[in-house]
Amino acid sequence: MLIVIALTALLAACGGSDPGRIEIKGEVFNLTISADDATRARGLGGVAEIPEHGGMIFAFRSPQPQGFWMRDCITDMDILYVDPQGFVVSAYTMVAETPRAEGESEQAYFNRLRRYPSGKPAQFVIELKARTIDRLGITTGTKVTLDAKALKELAK
Numbered sequence: 001m002l003i004v005i006a007l008t009a010l011l012a013a014c015g016g017s018d019p020g021r022i023e024i025k026g027e028v029f030n031l032t033i034s035a036d037d038a039t040r041a042r043g044l045g046g047v048a049e050i051p052e053h054g055g056m057i058f059a060f061r062s063p064q065p066q067g068f069w070m071r072d073c074i075t076d077m078d079i080l081y082v083d084p085q086g087f088v089v090s091a092y093t094m095v096a097e098t099p100r101a102e103g104e105s106e107q108a109y110f111n112r113l114r115r116y117p118s119g120k121p122a123q124f125v126i127e128l129k130a131r132t133i134d135r136l137g138i139t140t141g142t143k144v145t146l147d148a149k150a151l152k153e154l155a156k
Contacts (some may be wrong), residue, residue: 019150022126025138031057031126035154045072046126055128058152063121069113070097072126076130080138081122084152088142089120091133124151 011039028139034040035057044056045049055077060066063084073096081090100109118125132138 001071002057007132010110017147017150018060018118019118019147019154021145021147022057024138024142025143027053027136029053029055029126029128031055033057033059033151034083035059035151035156043068043071043073044075044077048074049075050075050127050129054127055126057146058125059155060123061127061152061155063123066118066122066125068094068114068125068127069115071110071113072095072099073097074099078130078133078138079116079130080126080128080133080144081118081120082124082126082144082146083121084123085147086144086146086148087141088138089122091142092116093130096129102140118132123148 018030020033022029022031030053033056034043035058040058043058044050049104066081068079073094076095079092079094080088083089095114097113100106126144
C-alpha cells in the first residue's frame with residue numbers, strides 16, 4: 001500500500017496526472033479522451049455497453065454552446081455539459097435512436113436525430129453509463145473534478 005501511495009505522489013509531482021480521470025460526487029471515472037474532430041465525430045457510436053465508471057470526455061479549446069446527438073449510438077447514455085471551472089451547466093439521459101433505415105438518406109437520418117443542447121457555454125462534455133445522473137443525484141451546478149488545464153492543452 002505504501003508503494004502505491006508513493007507512486008501516486010511521484011506521478012503527480014512529475015505532472016503524470018491522467019486528464020481522463022475525473023471525480024463526481026466522490027466517485028472516480030476513467031474516461032476516454034476525445035479532443036479532436038475525428039474522435040468527437042465517432043464518440044461512443046457503436047459502443048454496446050459503457051462501464052459503470054467509464055465513458056468519454058470531450059474537450060474543446062474554448063467554452064461555447066454545444067449540442068450532441070445519438071448518431072450510430074446503440075445504448076442509452078448520460079451526458080453532462082461542463083463549464084471551464086468544472087460545474088455542470090446541463091445534463092440529460094440520451095436515448096438510443098432507431099438505426100439508419102435501408103434507403104434512408106444520410107441527411108434524413110441526421111435530421112431526425114434528437115438534439116441535446118447545452119443551453120449555456122460548455123468546454124467539456126462527459127458521456128457516462130445511463131442512469132449515472134440519477135444514481136449520483138447530478139444536477140446543474142454539480143462540481144466535476146477534472147484537469148481542465150491538461151484537457152484544454154489536448155483540445156484541437
